[in-house]
Structures are given as structure tokens and as C-alpha cells.
Amino acid sequence: MYAGTKFAQVGLAGARDRELREKGIRVTGLCPAGVGTEFAVGAGRA
Numbered sequence: 001m002y003a004g005t006k007f008a009q010v011g012l013a014g015a016r017d018r019e020l021r022e023k024g025i026r027v028t029g030l031c032p033a034g035v036g037t038e039f040a041v042g043a044g045r046a
Contacts, residue, residue: 006031 013029020027
């Protein structure tokens with residue numbers, strides 16, 4: 001589920017960028033780094 005939604009965000013930004021670039025509009029996506037949640041810490045991430 002996580003990987004699918006993460007790709008959806010990246011894929012949508014990339015598709016929109018390609019569609020709108022000819023009109024002079026650039027689209028980017030911001031993907032934050034790890035967040036200190038219980039889930040992340042429990043998985044051994046800092």
C-alpha cells in the first residue's frame with residue numbers, strides 16, 4: 001500500500017509535468033524524508 005501510494009504521487013507529478021510542459025508549466029513533487037513515527041522507529045529506522 002505504501003509503495004503504491006508513493007508511486008502514485010511521483011507518477012502523477014511526472015505525468016502532469018509532461019502534459020503541461022509545452023505550455024510553459026513545470027510540475028514537481030516534494031517527497032519528504034523519513035518521519036519519526038512509531039512505525040518508522042519500530043522498523044529500525046532513525
